[in-house]
Amino acid sequence: MTGIVVDIKRFAVHDGDGIRTTLFLKGCPLKCVWCHNPESISFKPQLSYIEKKCIGCGECADVCPAGAHSISESGHIFDRALCTACGKCAAVCLGEALKFYGEKMTVEELVPILLEDKSFYDTSGGGITLSGGECLMQAEFCAELLKEMKERGVSTAVDTCGFVNRSAIDAVFPYTDIFLYDIKAVDEDVHIKCTGQSNGIIIENLKYIDSRGGKIEVRYPYVPGMNDDQAEKIADLLCGIKNLVKMRVLPYHNFAGSKYESVGMENTLPQFGMPSDETMAEVREYFRSRGITVCE
Ligand code: SF4
Ligand code: SF4
Structure with a gap:
């Protein structure tokens, strides 16, 4: 079975317990305005181009069947409108200015890659995490891959919206040993403003996983001016989740601005600024005061 992959990150330490390898799958049903992985939103393959990394070697122009790259005395010109996202130029780019997002990979190809760091998983209490985008948009692929990893003694996490x-x-x-579960807002109007979608199904699915005894780690991305008024209602919700192991409050950052440009997307990152360390400490302390285990 084949999945559409955005990236594979080794030695990840924020995608579940211990040292992990995180597999990012392409495509997401939400459009979070603060998304820091814009290359994972579209289900279609995309080419990223970072002009300042280009060394002008011309390899891309030689292999592009669409004529999207040209090299002249004034430098390298990339015409994204001509690009059909075949990925050929990224494979030969000497400057690593080009990157292809959306490679199709089979479970058989991924298993040995994900097993490479098994000794680190075993000594650190880590494992693998499937993320995205929204990995469960490719649920059958995920199930097959997770099953293969479990059979090889690897701990598994699913990071889902x-x-x-x-x-x-x-x-x-x-x-799945644990679900890493995003709760962005409880008020539906706030959720729609932040993501473009209602949160009804999200809250129902959280309760469903809990009712089946699935372990859950909730993530609350804290974004000033967008969902920073939701802490109390999220705490109310989480106090009713029996299998909540812990939660993380993730501070908004705007480091991903250049990623939007590199894949030719409009930058939607909020301009309200990033929360201070003091604010984040207060928010985490609030959840602790409600009896919820909070990780940094
Ligand atoms: S991804 Fe394919 S079509 Fe697009 S610029 Fe590269 S070689 Fe050309
Ligand atoms: S292959 Fe990469 S480094 Fe070479 S000209 Fe094309 S974009 Fe620039």
């Missing part, structure tokens, strides 16, 4: 069909959760549930 929860905006998926119940059948997607059912598919991966038997092979």
Whole structure:
């Protein structure tokens, strides 16, 4: 079975416990205005181009079947409108200015890659994490991959926004040790403002996983001016989740601005600034005061 991959990150330490390898899959049903992985939103393959990394070697122009690259005395010109996202130029780019997002990979190809760091998983209490985008938009692929990893003694986590069909959760549930679950807002109007979608199905799925006894780590991305008024309501929700292991409050940052430009997308990052360390400490302390275990 084949999945559409954005990236593979080794030695990840923020995608679950211990040292992990995180597999990012392409495509997401939400459009969070603060998304720091814009290259993972579209289900279609995309080419990223970072002009300042280009060394002008011309390899891309030689292999591009669409004529999207040209080299002249004034330098390298990339015409994104001509690009069909075949990925050929990224494979030969000497300056690493070009990167292809959307490679199709089979479970058989991924298993040995994900096993490379098994000794680190075993000594650190880590494992693998499937993320995105929204990995559960490719639920059957995820289920097959997770099953293969479980059979090899690897701990598994699924990082989900929860905006998926119940059948997607059912598919991966038997092979998932913990769900890393985003709660962005409880008020529906706030959620729609932040993501473009209602949160009804997200809250229902959170309760569904809990009802089945699935372990859950909730993530609350704290974004000033967008969802920073939701802490109390999120705490109310989480106090009713029996299998909540812990939560993380993730501070908004705007470091991903150049990524939007590199893949030819409009930058939607909020301009309200990043929360201070003091604010983040206060928010975390608030959740602790409600009896919730909070990780930094
Ligand atoms: S991804 Fe393919 S079509 Fe697009 S610029 Fe590169 S070689 Fe040309
Ligand atoms: S292959 Fe890469 S480094 Fe060479 S000209 Fe093309 S974009 Fe620039």
